[in-house]
Amino acid sequence: MLVSRRLTSHPLVSFIRRNSTAAEPPPAGGHLPSIATSQILRSTRERALRTPGLVWNDDEDTNSIVSVGRECRKMNVYQAVRDALSIALTKNDNAVVFGEDIAFGGVFRCTMGLAEEFGRERVFNTPLTEQGIAGFAIGMAAMGHTAIAEIQFADYIYPAFDQLVNEAAKIRYRSGGQFNVGGLTIRTPTMSVGHGGLYHSQSPEGFFMGASGLKIVIPRSPIQAKGLLLSSIRDPNPVIFMEPKILYRSAIEQVPIDDFSLPLGRAETLVSGADLTLLTWGTPIYHCETALHLLADPPPELAPHIPESVRKAKIELIDLRSILPWDAEAVAESVSRTGRLVIVHEAGMTAGVGAEIASEVQKRCFLRLAAPVKRVTGWDTPVPLQYEKFYIPDAIRIMDSIVETLSY
Amino acid sequence: MLRCKIPTPRLRSLHSQSRSVHLGYLPNSRSPIVPTLSFFNSVTGSDEKIPTFRVLDGVGKPVDGAEVPELDEAFARKLYENMQLLPTLDTVLYNVQRQGKTSFHYGEEATIIGSAAALEPDDDIVDLIALLFFPIAGQYREMGVILWRGYGLDAIMAQCFGNMDDTAGKGRQMPVHIGSPKYHFHTISSPLATQIPQAAGVGYALRRSPDRRSRSIAACYFGEGAASEGDFHAGLLLASTIPSPTLFIARNNGFAISTPSSEQYYGDGIASRGPGYGIDTIRVDGNDILAVLVAVREARKRTLKQGRAVLVEAMSYRVGHHSTSDDSFAYRQRSEVEDRKRVDNPIARFRLFMESRGWWSVTEEEELKARLKGDVMKALKRAESLPRCELGEMFKDVYGGEEPWNITEQRGELTRLIKKYGPVWEPWKKELAKFKNGGKDLTQSAS
Numbered sequence: 001m002l003v004s005r006r007l008t009s010h011p012l013v014s015f016i017r018r019n020s021t022a023a024e025p026p027p028a029g030g031h032l033p034s035i036a037t038s039q040i041l042r043s044t045r046e047r048a049l050r051t052p053g054l055v056w057n058d059d060e061d062t063n064s065i066v067s068v069g070r071e072c073r074k075m076n077v078y079q080a081v082r083d084a085l086s087i088a089l090t091k092n093d094n095a096v097v098f099g100e101d102i103a104f105g106g107v108f109r110c111t112m113g114l115a116e117e118f119g120r121e122r123v124f125n126t127p128l129t130e131q132g133i134a135g136f137a138i139g140m141a142a143m144g145h146t147a148i149a150e151i152q153f154a155d156y157i158y159p160a161f162d163q164l165v166n167e168a169a170k171i172r173y174r175s176g177g178q179f180n181v182g183g184l185t186i187r188t189p190t191m192s193v194g195h196g197g198l199y200h201s202q203s204p205e206g207f208f209m210g211a212s213g214l215k216i217v218i219p220r221s222p223i224q225a226k227g228l229l230l231s232s233i234r235d236p237n238p239v240i241f242m243e244p245k246i247l248y249r250s251a252i253e254q255v256p257i258d259d260f261s262l263p264l265g266r267a268e269t270l271v272s273g274a275d276l277t278l279l280t281w282g283t284p285i286y287h288c289e290t291a292l293h294l295l296a297d298p299p300p301e302l303a304p305h306i307p308e309s310v311r312k313a314k315i316e317l318i319d320l321r322s323i324l325p326w327d328a329e330a331v332a333e334s335v336s337r338t339g340r341l342v343i344v345h346e347a348g349m350t351a352g353v354g355a356e357i358a359s360e361v362q363k364r365c366f367l368r369l370a371a372p373v374k375r376v377t378g379w380d381t382p383v384p385l386q387y388e389k390f391y392i393p394d395a396i397r398i399m400d401s402i403v404e405t406l407s408y
Numbered sequence: 409m410l411r412c413k414i415p416t417p418r419l420r421s422l423h424s425q426s427r428s429v430h431l432g433y434l435p436n437s438r439s440p441i442v443p444t445l446s447f448f449n450s451v452t453g454s455d456e457k458i459p460t461f462r463v464l465d466g467v468g469k470p471v472d473g474a475e476v477p478e479l480d481e482a483f484a485r486k487l488y489e490n491m492q493l494l495p496t497l498d499t500v501l502y503n504v505q506r507q508g509k510t511s512f513h514y515g516e517e518a519t520i521i522g523s524a525a526a527l528e529p530d531d532d533i534v535d536l537i538a539l540l541f542f543p544i545a546g547q548y549r550e551m552g553v554i555l556w557r558g559y560g561l562d563a564i565m566a567q568c569f570g571n572m573d574d575t576a577g578k579g580r581q582m583p584v585h586i587g588s589p590k591y592h593f594h595t596i597s598s599p600l601a602t603q604i605p606q607a608a609g610v611g612y613a614l615r616r617s618p619d620r621r622s623r624s625i626a627a628c629y630f631g632e633g634a635a636s637e638g639d640f641h642a643g644l645l646l647a648s649t650i651p652s653p654t655l656f657i658a659r660n661n662g663f664a665i666s667t668p669s670s671e672q673y674y675g676d677g678i679a680s681r682g683p684g685y686g687i688d689t690i691r692v693d694g695n696d697i698l699a700v701l702v703a704v705r706e707a708r709k710r711t712l713k714q715g716r717a718v719l720v721e722a723m724s725y726r727v728g729h730h731s732t733s734d735d736s737f738a739y740r741q742r743s744e745v746e747d748r749k750r751v752d753n754p755i756a757r758f759r760l761f762m763e764s765r766g767w768w769s770v771t772e773e774e775e776l777k778a779r780l781k782g783d784v785m786k787a788l789k790r791a792e793s794l795p796r797c798e799l800g801e802m803f804k805d806v807y808g809g810e811e812p813w814n815i816t817e818q819r820g821e822l823t824r825l826i827k828k829y830g831p832v833w834e835p836w837k838k839e840l841a842k843f844k845n846g847g848k849d850l851t852q853s854a855s
Contacts, residue, residue, distance in 0.1 A: 104666040125671045127636035128600060128664060156599060159638060197582045199598035301832040350814055379803065379818045386570040386579035387802040389839045390822060396829050396836065 032293050032395070035250040035286045040270050041221055045072040048254040051223050052268060057230070057259040059091075072254040077247045080222035080255050081110040081187070084229040085148060087259045089118045092146050094183075095233070097123045099133060099150030107152060108189055108248050134160035134186065138168050141181035141238070148233060154190035154242055155202045168238040169213030182236035187229070189245035190218065191283045191346050192392050197385035203282075203347040203378070205323045208240055209356060215239040215264060216323035218282045222253040227262030228321065235264055244282040267327035269334070273314035276406055277334040278398075279357065280344040281320040288317055288344060290395035295402055306399075310406045323353055331357065332364040339370035340405050344393050349377040371408035376401045451676070451683045458679045460691045460723055463698040468760025477702050481767045487525055487697060488762055489776060491517040491755050494552050496780040497561075500788060501568065518754030519659050519722040520552035520629075522700030526708060527627055527655075529557055532614065534594045534607040534628045551584060553629070557591045561783055565791035572844045578797045578805075601634040604643030604656070608717070611652035615715055625711045626654040633664025635678045647717035648685040654718075655711045656687075657704065659694060661724040682719035694722030695754040698761070725752050796842050798849040799826075823850040 033039060042048045049067040056070075075083065088095045097114060103125045105112035115123040126133050130151050137147035151157045157164075164186070172180040192201035205216050215237050219225040225243065232239035270285070271292065278288050292315055298306045316334050320326055335341045341361055343354040358373040376393040383391055430440030452458055463474045470476050479487075494517050527533075533553060551564050563575065567586050570579030576586045576595060587595025594603070594610070607628035614624045634640060635658055647654040658678040662669050675681070682689030688710050692703040703720055711718045762768035803819045806812075826847050830836050840847040 100664075101666045103671075107665065125667045127672045128633045128667075129636045129638060131638050132636075158599075197585075197598075198580065200582070301834070302829070305828060305832075349818070379822070380814050381803060381806050382580070384578075384580035384802050385582055386796045386842075387799065389835075390799060390826075391802065396833055397825060400825060400828070 032290050033286075034290075035247065036252070038251075038286055038289055040285060040289055041251060042223055042253045045254050048072045048223060048256060051227070051262070053263045053266060054223075054227060054256075055261045055263075057261055071257045073257050074252060075222045075226075075255040076249050076252045077219070077222050077225050077243065078108055078110045078112075078249065080226040080253075081229060081243060082112060082114065083255065083257070084226045084233070085111065085114060086117065087230060088146065088148065088233045089114065089122060091259065094144070095122070095146035095148060096140065097148045097150075098126050098136075099187075100126060100128055100152045102126075102150060106150060108243075108245060110187070110243075110248075111150070130156055130159040131163055134163035134168070137184050137186065138163060138171070138181050138238075141168075141184035142171065142179055144183065146183040146185075146233060148185045148187065151186060151188040153200060153245075154188040154204050155199045157186075157188055157204060157240075160186075161207070164208065164214065164238075164240070165211045169211040171213075172237075173213060180236065181238045183233075184238040185229075185233045185241055186239070187241045187243060189248070190242035191244040191246065192383060192388060193246045194388055194392070195385060196383070196388070198382045201346075201383035201388065203242075203345060205240075205242055206347050206351060206353045209324050209353055211324075213237065214324060216242065217264060217321065218242045218244065218323060219321065220244070220282060220285045220319050221247070221251050222255045224262060224319075224321065226255055227260050228264065230259065231261040231264050234261070239264070242282070246283055262321075265322045265325050265327060267321055267330040268319045269316060269330070270319055271315065271317040273316035273338065275313040275315060275338055276340040276342065276402060277316045277318060277331070277338045278342050278344070278402065279318045279320060279331060279334075281323065282346070284344045284346060284393060284398070285317070285319055287393065287395045288398055291398035291402060292317065294395060294399045302396075302399075306403060307407065310403055313402075313406055315402065320357075326353075326357065328357075328360050328364070332361060335361050335365045336368045339365075339368050340408075341365075341369075341373045342376060342398070342401050342405055343373065344376045344398055346378050346392055348380040349375055350380045352377055371405045374401050374405050451680050457676050458689075458691050460693050461699050461703055462693040462696050463702060464696050464757055464761055466757060468757050468762075468764055475702075477698060477705075479698075479701075481765070483525075484762055484765070484767055487521055487701075488755075488758055488768070489780070490521045490524075490552060490556050491697065491758065492776055493555060493780050493784075494520070495755070496777070496784050497551070497564075500781065500784045516659065516661070516694075516724060517552065518697035518758070519657075519694040519700055519724055521556060522697040523627075523629075523657050523704040523720070523722070524553040524556035526701050526704035528624065528708075530592050530620070531624050531655075531708070532592045532594065532610050532626045534603040534610055534626060551586060554586055554588065554591050554593045557593070559586070559588060559591050559593075561787035562790060563588075565787040566794070569791040569794070570796060571791055571794035572797045573791070573794055574797070578801045580801075601630060601637035601639035601643075604628055604630060604634070604637075604639050605646055606643075607654050607656070608643050608647035608650070608652050611647060611654035611711075611717075612650060615653055623712070624653075625708060626652070627657060627708075628654060629657045629659065631664060632658060632660040632662075632669055632678055633667070633672055635681070636672055641681075644681065644685045644687060644717060644719070648687050651714075651716035653711045653715045655704070655707055656717060656719045658719065658721045659724060660721055661694075677721055677723070679719065679721040682721075685717070687717045687719050688714070689719040689721070691721045691723060694724035695752055695757065697754055697758050724754075795844045798845055799840070799843045799847045800849045800853070819850070823853070827851050 042051060049070055085097055089097065097111060101107055102111045102123060103115040103120065111123060133149050133151065137149040140147040151160060168181050168184055191203050205218065208214055208216055215235060217228050217232050217239055219228045229241055232241045280288055294302060295306060296311055316338055318334060343357055345352055345354055354375040354377060358375065361373055376398050378391055430442050432441050433439060462471055463476060465471050566573035567576040568583040576588060585596040587593055607626045611626035614626060615621050644656065660669065660677055664672060679689050679691040690703050690707065693699045700722055707718045707720050759768060803815050806815055830840050830847055
């Protein structure tokens, strides 16, 4: 039972479940992938070093594309975030990390040991004031410093909304390009864990989508978290970096220990296919993976609901990664080939990010579409604690939408 | 310059000193003109910190010069029993959850019960989930106020388990997010400090309600961590300026999650901010229930009389780790140093006071603990055994009045999916069984 607005790490850790996709073990005979066993995660050094789009940021850069001899280490998402922060602090003396309860490691352990390593002047606790944290970070960034601030839960980012939307997003524009807060990165844990209720489960990325000037990034795994966070920190624009909190411990990969970047504004195709595009980001990626297994090889109890004709369908799974600006080109290219699009996100449907994507896709791919764009999302209600398993779009809902869209 | 009454002679002397050399006033204020350069950074006018009001010392004896409030045996017993209920709840719920070691922290019992007792039953409470280092032990104490008002253990447990009897939130909110119009307790939300300006609005509404304006105030609880949020400043400012009869009770226990209060503020606690907003303010020993009782009674009186905000900062603290199960006789035989440490145990302090009056004994202590544990266990067993609300409750209460089409459609979509997969898909089957009527409220409804 999770109790407070803010949690210490221990109770939280104990309630995060390893696998929210197939919440309970599947019936006998079923072997559905979970986050822990996901094929999407790069669990070997060889696969890790072949991560698409990876660019090494070496100090003496002669062969930055060479991956030979690079070391990897097994990390979960919070360790990968910590690794990225450590690199940012090591390489840039102007970088600071701050937020509520940061100094003891943060409620999700992402800043563990950083205060001891880099000193309390560079890694420090703030009072409990999200608007203050965002404003302070903007001030530092306006001075050319690298401010990496944490908002303890994305559910609590709203007091900072004014600072982020009216200030961070608009400073470059309103000063005629003279000032900018490119050094600003706001990290915040997001999405549901299955039993967080109204204020520990939200996915507020859509609220920031109209704030041009900001970038929004959501990683799906440790490698992605490290590479995208380092890119966000170094990007010339303010970035809100939302970390799916159920993945902090459950998603594990071999992560290259060197400094590397992954591109912002670029989606990544995880599974190639020609019959339907399945687009998502963050936690639901793993629900989508499970849904693809259910579809291709349904357990006997589901088989009657899944026509033979759709089981062989080739589904293209895309991780959007950057929510703003989003990779419309990649999505439209895929949908132009498949003719079908299903978008999955945890936030409610109305004015969710899926609405924007659906609108752009119908413009770009109108004549190619064989079925209406389908959105599988949370309902347009707050996230209710005891009802969460029927609120969050899970594998079965995603699978059903795929079947419906394929049979349209 | 300082509008409030600060109970220190030093301030008055500073005042008169500056007044004696002033050269008139600024045109638009009563700020006297003086020829000397003088910065200030204190509301006491000296290096002294704001004093803390205390009635009982660590062994339950009135401190020199303190006046013990009039209280009869029955009332004292009610106070004590309510204080003891809170750690009992903590322990039982903690053990049930097996979430690790209980981290006891003293102070909250006296602050919560003492202030609850000082308020009138129909004063509107706007509570905050406080930030505490120990997520659960502390959180459950928040419930002391509504328990004092007679909310009942079954209702508390129903909310904590989110079962079909949870009238506070129908299982939608996390544990301890209680609320009840009947008990004038506004439903708790997790975001910090959002209720502080709301409490100012509640107070103003009370003032505008003819049947309540002369007898009810708004009371607002929050921790010192929440007082760092912008909403804290907005709330005090509004309740003071507009003005509205709102009593702010800040519980300062020294920690917000991992962050000590030394990293939460540099000034003199929360109390020092009251005068900045022109608010009558007092700091009280939050581990001394009689001090809290007296201070909140007087604060309430002022709030009602002035129709304006009043601030009470209740300081709770711990000197060492120990539990209420300690035997009080052993306690009294320990060295004076040890005795002084015990000043941080509000329950022991009040028990010693009760014993000194002949109102309490070891036998009664044992009986009370056994009875409370039995009561809590009974409520817990009941709450555990009940299913959740009906699944369709998920879509209710988003709006009042006519339901928008999107909610209706989405309920229909879930109904379709449950009809299709509920009977065959094991994870859903299991989950549906946890709801009252197993989802049939949706699948068998006419629409």
